[in-house]
Amino acid sequence: xxxxxxxxxxxxxxxxxxxxxxxxxxxxxxxxxxxxxxxxxxxxxxxxxxxxxxxxxxxxxxxxxxxxxxxxxxxxxxxxxxxxxxxxxxxxxxxxxxxxxxxxxxxxxxxxxxxxxxxxxxxxxxxxxxxxxxxxxxxxxxxxxxxxxxxxxxxxxxxxxxxxxxxxxxxxxxxxxxxxxxxxxxxxxxxxxxxxxxxxxxxxxxxxxxxxxxxxxxxxxxxxxxxxxxxxxxxxxxxxxxxxxxxxxxxxxxxxxxxxxxxxxxxxxxxx
DNA sequence: CTGAAGACCTGCCTGC
DNA sequence: TGCAGGCAGGTCTTCA
Numbered sequence: 540x541x542x543x544x545x546x547x548x549x550x551x552x553x554x555x556x557x558x559x560x561x562x563x564x565x566x567x568x569x570x571x572x573x574x575x576x577x578x579x580x581x582x583x584x585x586x587x588x589x590x591x592x593x594x595x596x597x598x599x600x601x602x603x604x605x606x607x608x609x610x611x612x613x614x615x616x617x618x619x620x621x622x623x624x625x626x627x628x629x630x631x632x633x634x635x636x637x638x639x640x641x642x643x644x645x646x647x648x649x650x651x652x653x654x655x656x657x658x659x660x661x662x663x664x665x666x667x668x669x670x671x672x673x674x675x676x677x678x679x680x681x682x683x684x685x686x687x688x689x690x691x692x693x694x695x696x697x698x699x700x701x702x703x704x705x706x707x708x709x710x711x712x713x714x715x716x717x718x719x720x721x722x723x724x725x726x727x728x729x730x731x732x733x734x735x736x737x738x739x740x741x742x743x744x745x746x747x748x749x750x751x752x753x754x755x756x757x758x759x760x761x762x763x764x765x766x767x768x769x770x771x772x773x774x775x776x777x778x779x780x781x782x783x784x785x786x787x788x789x790x791x792x793x794x795x796x797x798x799x800x801x802x803x804x805x806x807x808x809x810x811x
Numbered sequence: 812c813t814g815a816a817g818a819c820c821t822g823c824c825t826g827c
Numbered sequence: 828t829g830c831a832g833g834c835a836g837g838t839c840t841t842c843a
Contacts, residue, residue, distance in 0.1 A: 541837090542836060542837090545836075573819070573820090573837095573838085595837075611837080612836095613819095613820095613836090613837060613838080614820090614835070614838095615821080615835085615836085630821085647820095648820080648821050648822065649819085649820045649822085650820055650821080651819070651820070652837095653838095692814095693814080694814060694815095695814095698814080698815095701837095703837095710836055710837070711835090711837085713836095757836080799814085799816080800815085800816065800817080801835095801837095802835085
């Protein structure tokens with residue numbers, strides 16, 4: 540389901556609902572997500588201190604314990620906070636019950652999501668995190684960093700900005716949107732883009748992600764907030780999902796192509 | 812090393 | 828109506 544803006548929106552929604560709540564029981568309906576879930580019963584008796592995010596991972600911090608529950612939502616993972624006695628929805632795999640009568644539910648139809656317990660002091664060296672590049676909205680991600688990542692590369696620029704080693708959190712939707720705003724053709728080899736245009740692209744990536752976060756994430760298909768409200772950024776898509784429709788900027792027809800097995804949307808009139 | 816393709820899994824939409 | 832085929836927001840592994 541989610542790219543960085545969606546995960547951040549979920550984090551912001553979950554934090555006030557979970558912080559300070561004590562887990563009194565955990566029910567796993569199935570443990571074979573992308574990887575086998577760890578034994579989550581060890582969390583019973585612990586209080587959630589806060590919810591952080593790194594890349595597209597949610598990090599549930601525990602009070603008085605250096606371990607964190609690290610969770611990736613894959614394509615279709617969802618968290619909802621509901622009263623404990625609410626019946627399990629289809630594809631609900633895990634339920635955390637809290638002392639205040641509420642519960643946290645994890646649903647994931649495709650089961651591409653995964654989770655683990657990681658010591659926060661070893662997070663950076665954990666296999667899921669050790670190779671991750673900078674956060675796109677941090678100063679560490681800038682024109683120089685992007686230029687260095689593109690030097691000598693023949694891979695299409697879209698593939699490069701979706702590579703989590705280069706920068707985290709840029710998924711299939713926002714890659715297309717950022718390249719449209721920067722006027723760069725998604726198939727252009729990374730090494731054949733001027734530094735001035737890469738500066739523009741790094742700015743556009745920050746801009747499009749920040750706007751999406753401000754709008755509360757995109758609401759396509761099954762994305763919803765912890766409280767069940769939809770996100771609104773989908774209304775601002777310039778190219779994603781708009782194949783055969785006219786470009787808002789130049790009127791040319793938006794095209795769709797496949798790159799690295801993923802749909803790419805672009806305007807042949809605006810992007811070169 | 813790089814880059815492309817396949818794999819994981821289920822649901823939904825389209826077209827015949 | 829029924830069914831095959833294509834498609835879906837992510838990431839990891841395999842292969843050339």
